[in-house]
Amino acid sequence: xxxxxxxxxxxxxxxxxxxxxxxxxxxxxxxxxxxxxxxxxxxxxxxxxxxxxxxxxxxxxxxxxxxxxxxxxxxxxxxxxxxxxxxxxxxxxxxxxxxxxxxxxxxxxxxxxxxxxxxxxxxxxxxxxxxxxxxxxxxxxxxxxxxxxxxxxxxxxxxxxxxxxxxxxxxxxxxxxxxxxxxxxxxxxxxxxxxxxxxxxxxxxxxxxxxxxxxxxxxxxxxxxxxxxxxxxxxxxxxxxxxxxxxxxxxxxxxxxxxxxxxxxxxxxxxxxxxxxxxxxxxxx
Amino acid sequence: xxxxxxxxxxxxxxxxxxxxxxxxxxxxxxxxxxxxxxxxxxxxxxxxxxxxxxxxxxxxxxxxxxxxxxxxxxxxxxxxxxxxxxxxxxxxxxxxxxxxxxxxxxxxxxxxxxxxxxxxxxxxxxxxxxxxxxxxxxxxxxxxxxxxxxxxxxxxxxxxxxxxxxxxxxxxxxxxxxxxxxxxxxxxxxxxxxxxxxxxxxxxxxxxxxxxxxxxxxxxxxxxxxxxxxxxxxxxxxxxxxxxxxxxxxxxxxxxxxxxxxxxxxxxxxxx
Numbered sequence: 001x002x003x004x005x006x007x008x009x010x011x012x013x014x015x016x017x018x019x020x021x022x023x024x025x026x027x028x029x030x031x032x033x034x035x036x037x038x039x040x041x042x043x044x045x046x047x048x049x050x051x052x053x054x055x056x057x058x059x060x061x062x063x064x065x066x067x068x069x070x071x072x073x074x075x076x077x078x079x080x081x082x083x084x085x086x087x088x089x090x091x092x093x094x095x096x097x098x099x100x101x102x103x104x105x106x107x108x109x110x111x112x113x114x115x116x117x118x119x120x121x122x123x124x125x126x127x128x129x130x131x132x133x134x135x136x137x138x139x140x141x142x143x144x145x146x147x148x149x150x151x152x153x154x155x156x157x158x159x160x161x162x163x164x165x166x167x168x169x170x171x172x173x174x175x176x177x178x179x180x181x182x183x184x185x186x187x188x189x190x191x192x193x194x195x196x197x198x199x200x201x202x203x204x205x206x207x208x209x210x211x212x213x214x215x216x217x218x219x220x221x222x223x224x225x226x227x228x229x230x231x232x233x234x235x236x237x238x239x240x241x242x243x244x245x246x247x248x249x250x251x252x253x254x255x256x257x258x259x260x261x262x263x264x265x266x267x268x269x270x271x272x273x274x275x276x277x278x279x280x281x282x283x284x285x
Numbered sequence: 286x287x288x289x290x291x292x293x294x295x296x297x298x299x300x301x302x303x304x305x306x307x308x309x310x311x312x313x314x315x316x317x318x319x320x321x322x323x324x325x326x327x328x329x330x331x332x333x334x335x336x337x338x339x340x341x342x343x344x345x346x347x348x349x350x351x352x353x354x355x356x357x358x359x360x361x362x363x364x365x366x367x368x369x370x371x372x373x374x375x376x377x378x379x380x381x382x383x384x385x386x387x388x389x390x391x392x393x394x395x396x397x398x399x400x401x402x403x404x405x406x407x408x409x410x411x412x413x414x415x416x417x418x419x420x421x422x423x424x425x426x427x428x429x430x431x432x433x434x435x436x437x438x439x440x441x442x443x444x445x446x447x448x449x450x451x452x453x454x455x456x457x458x459x460x461x462x463x464x465x466x467x468x469x470x471x472x473x474x475x476x477x478x479x480x481x482x483x484x485x486x487x488x489x490x491x492x493x494x495x496x497x498x499x500x501x502x503x504x505x506x507x508x509x510x511x512x513x514x515x516x517x518x519x520x521x522x523x524x525x526x527x528x529x530x531x532x533x534x535x536x537x538x539x540x541x542x543x544x545x546x547x548x549x550x551x552x553x554x555x556x557x
Contacts, residue, residue, distance in 0.1 A: 011380030015388050018373035018432060025429040026395050029403070029410035036409050046413055088305060091298040105536060106306055112486035112532035113313075114506035117525040120513050121312025124319045124327060124522065131315045134329030163309065192290070214397060221399020223493075228513070238401045245405055245497075255409065258402050269397045278389045282378070282441055 030262065036255035044251060054256035063240060063257065070236040071264075073226075074219035077158045078212050081166040084159070085211070089170040090200075094179075104171075107164050116224045119157055123148065123228065149231025157225035162218055166211040172281055173207015174200070206281050213272050217265050237261055313529045320522035327517070338519040347508075348524070355505040358420050358495075359488040362427045366484040367477060369428075370435035374476070375469075377436055378443035395433045403429065404497035411498065418500025426498035427488045434487060435480040442476020475543045482539040486532055 008016075038050040041057070088107075092100045110118060125131045128146045136142045147153055177200055185195045201208075223238040232239075237257065244254030319327045323335030342348055376382070377389055395403065407426045408418075416422055450472065454464045470477075492506040499507065505524065512521050 009380065009382045011376045011382030011385060014372040014380070015376035017369045018376070018392060018436060019388070021369060021428065021432060022391065022395065025407075025425060029406035032410040032413050033406045044412070084305060087298050088302045091302050095295050095298050096302075103302065103306070105540065107309065109529075109533055109536055110309055110313075112490050112536070113525070113528045114490040114492050114509065116492055116506060116510045116513065117316070117521075117528060118312045120509075120521060120525065121314075121316045124315040125311055129328045131318060131329050138330050160309070160312075163305075217397050217399065221401050223401050238399065241405065242401065245408075251409065254405065258405060261399065261402060265397075265399065269394065273390050273393065273397075277386075278393075279378075282437075282444060
């Protein structure tokens with residue numbers, strides 16, 4: 001074999017198109033954001049003396065509040081989704097049998113409808129004279145205040161939108177637990193709780209952690225939920241970034257905020273992914 | 286003793302799952318209800334049922350234009366993504382090579398990334414390159430996210446692919462191209478169809494990436510967003526319901542295609 005073939009074995013050759021594409025479609029844009037975060041505020045060209053002004057402005061402002069809101073809401077979303085999804089993941093892996101495919105499809109389908117349209121559906125559900133309040137009024141004569149435009153509803157929107165991203169990795173994780181191991185534990189007299197704590201949870205952990213990570217990262221980037229359902233009661237960091245890019249026409253400031261968000265997300269992702277063997281999760285034989 | 290408790294647990298899990306499914310479809314139901322009223326404003330319970338707004342929405346030239354833009358965007362994304370992701374998936378799951386583990390993680394990065402920020406990053410990058418935004422740049426933007434997703438979906442099929450099949454074909458004197466066309470492609474077909482489905486539908490429904498990178502061209506999700514923040518119009522529920530039903534139909538057809546391909550694959554295998 002020639003040295004060329006040695007340098008580029010079949011796998012590397014087939015990875016090449018994807019890698020090249022990600023180089024100009026993912027790495028380069030991120031470098032562009034980093035570069036833009038160093039140009040003077042309210043300018044649009046890269047070719048000028050660089051400065052740290054944008055970062056100074058951020059650290060002197062109250063941006064940390066929006067950061068905390070984003071991280072806090074994302075963490076709350078992850079915790080709620082873990083509780084909602086575990087029984088379903090367990091069901092998909094162990095209980096539903098031939099119905100599992102249909103149920104998986106039902107959970108996949110909403111992913112294909114634009115997020116903002118589905119969020120709008122929730123508005124129609126919760127709005128005054130909407131599906132919920134209208135029904136309560138006509139059936140029981142109750143007239144309640146609409147729950148729209150609250151932080152609670154922002155959270156509901158996020159839980160709703162990101163549910164599949166928790167459910168599917170979790171299901172992969174739960175499917176990895178060998179049935180024999182569980183039965184052995186039961187035979188040895190373990191209670192249901194002990195099997196859950198000592199067998200199911202540790203062995204399903206890779207999938208569960210991937211679900212946590214994916215949900216958290218996507219939820220940190222959530223914007224439509226708080227803007228539409230939450231009535232801008234709170235401003236998450238992505239909304240701040242969007243304002244900088246649109247109304248304020250201050251691209252460098254938006255870029256600097258993005259860099260800070262990317263640092264948080266990137267550190268978390270790299271830290272977690274480094275420890276995982278993806279082959280075992282995705283089912284290499 | 287395990288069994289009686291078992292039945293109760295199973296019932297509980299079924300009930301919980303069905304309740305969550307109902308929760309997942311409440312917005313779609315609300316959209317459908319709001320689209321089937323004849324009045325200008327949505328009041329529940331509905332006084333006057335009717336499909337007037339469906340007619341009005343579909344008679345609009347603007348809406349046809351939106352469907353066209355979104356369709357061609359999604360079509361191009363699907364065609365390019367499937368080709369690149371097919372090779373990407375073989376590298377991901379089929380071959381053992383140095384750097385594969387790192388490659389697998391690099392492929393995941395765009396998925397594990399907030400999409401709003403990705404859209405803005407691409408906007409800055411296109412701007413730095415001096416490109417004019419149109420749906421062409423949006424194709425590129427969608428690919429950044431959809432190629433990795435598609436690679437993962439096809440990879441899952443590749444994992445269950447037995448390399449011995451390819452080797453046997455080589456031993457029998459097949460050329461590289463023949464092996465690819467006659468062995469690799471047919472065996473991976475179900476995965477490729479699922480990958481294409483994901484690519485098309487995710488591109489069709491994408492909002493955050495299109496928003497910043499499609500320039501003057503407007504996709505359906507962008508139009509709906511502009512309408513819904515501008516105030517209420519029943520056109521939004523109509524188009525939302527159409528999207529949901531359309532996606533359901535495509536998923537159903539795709540699912541049938543995958544089932545047929547699997548069946549075809551297994552009969553071919555047993556005939557050998």
